[in-house]
Amino acid sequence: SAVISQKPSRDICQRGTSLTIQCQVDSQVTMMFWYRQQPGQSLTLIATANQGSEATYESGFVIDKFPISRPNLTFSTLTVSNMSPEDSSIYLCSASTNTEAFFGQGTRLTVV
Amino acid sequence: AQSVAQPEDQVNVAEGNPLTVKCTYSVSGNPYLFWYVQYPNRGLQFLLKYITGDNLVKGSYGFEAEFNKSQTSFHLKKPSALVSDSALYFCAVRDFGNAGNNRKLIWGLGTSLAVNP
Numbered sequence: 084s085a086v087i088s089q090k091p092s093r094d095i096c097q098r099g100t101s102l103t104i105q106c107q108v109d110s111q112v113t114m115m116f117w118y119r120q121q122p123g124q125s126l127t128l129i130a131t132a133n134q135g136s137e138a139t140y141e142s143g144f145v146i147d148k149f150p151i152s153r154p155n156l157t158f159s160t161l162t163v164s165n166m167s168p169e170d171s172s173i174y175l176c177s178a179s180t181n182t183e184a185f186f187g188q189g190t191r192l193t194v195v
Numbered sequence: 196a197q198s199v200a201q202p203e204d205q206v207n208v209a210e211g212n213p214l215t216v217k218c219t220y221s222v223s224g225n226p227y228l229f230w231y232v233q234y235p236n237r238g239l240q241f242l243l244k245y246i247t248g249d250n251l252v253k254g255s256y257g258f259e260a261e262f263n264k265s266q267t268s269f270h271l272k273k274p275s276a277l278v279s280d281s282a283l284y285f286c287a288v289r290d291f292g293n294a295g296n297n298r299k300l301i302w303g304l305g306t307s308l309a310v311n312p
Contacts, residue, residue, distance in 0.1 A: 089238075116299070123283065125304045126239075175238065182227065182246055184287075184300055188238040 085110050089176045089187030096166055096194050103162045104190045106176030111156040114179040117149070119172045120189070126175065132159040166194045197222050199288050201303035208276045209311050216271040216306045218260075218286030227289040228269040229300065230260055234282045242284075245269060256280070276310045283307050 086109040096102050106115065115132040130138040130151055138151035153159040163170050171194045176187040198221045208214045220226055230242040243254025245262040253259045260271045271284060286303040 123305075123307070125285065126302045128299065131299065179300075183241060183244060184229070185241070186231075186239040191236075 084183070085112055085178050085180070085185045087176055087178055087185055087187040089190060091190055092188060093191040094193070096192065098167050098194055100166055101162055101164045102166065102192060103160050104174055104176070106159045106161070106178075106187055108157045108178045108185075112178040112180060112185075113156075115153060115159045116177040116179065116184075117151060117159070117161045118175040118177060120175055121172055129161070129174075132161075163192065166192075168194045170194050197288065197301045199286050199301050199303040201284075201286055201306045203306050204304075205307045205309065207309045207311065210278050211275050214273050214276040214280070214308065214310070216284050216286075216308060218269045218271065218303060219267050220269065220286075220288045220301075221267060222288055226269075228260075228262060229287040229289075230254065230258070230269075230271050231285045231287065232256075232282050233285065233305075239285065242271070278310045278312050281308055281310045 088107045090105050094102055117129040118126040119129055120126050128141050129144045129149055130140040132138050132151050132153040134153045134156055148164055150162045174190045178185050200219045202217055206216055228245040231239040232242050233239050242258050243252050243260055245252050250262040258273050260269050262269050284306050287300040289300050
């Protein structure tokens with residue numbers, strides 16, 4: 084199994100600013116993903132974080148708004164740029180092996 | 196197209212009664228199936244998975260699920276529900292057919308389980 088540390092756990096940010104969320108995995112994993120989740124709702128995949136190359140974004144998400152880094156196999160960051168209240172959500176980091184996916188505790192973001 | 200359906204937004208059961216949370220899927224190849232649970236204000240926790248082998252899979256906290264290929268279902272079950280089982284449950288599938296190394300999970304919309312004392 085893998086343990087994922089995600090920080091910050093929550094933040095309140097002013098509109099127009101940016102927040103970077105960090106995700107650290109305690110073991111090397113092949114795939115890392117970033118999700119967004121509204122409370123009580125399902126997960127929406129933002130992008131796949133690729134090690135050493137540009138992330139692969141899902142439809143509706145773009146690099147300028149959600150730049151992602153993955154400098155090595157155990158660490159990734161997601162930046163939410165130029166935030167607006169619509170970006171208020173829970174952001175989840177996930178690390179995946181061939182047969183299982185592990186999740187961080189999430190970052191609860193409120194944009195005011 | 197790959198998809199997962201959780202037909203019930205909410206399931207209510209009395210403590211001590213058996214519970215079932217339903218999941219059906221659609222994939223082009225062989226499915227890898229998962230159940231996750233999310234307690235209030237917490238991240239997702241892995242419950243169980245079906246990869247291959249025995250169709251009845253046992254997982255954490257006394258939960259189990261049965262893979263039914265003909266019905267393309269993977270319903271989550273527990274013989275005796277606890278109030279502490281109240282949470283949001285997600286079914287997910289990964290298709291290892293034509294997708295090859297694609298390891299993205301396809302998620303259901305979630306089912307809110309309420310166990311009443």
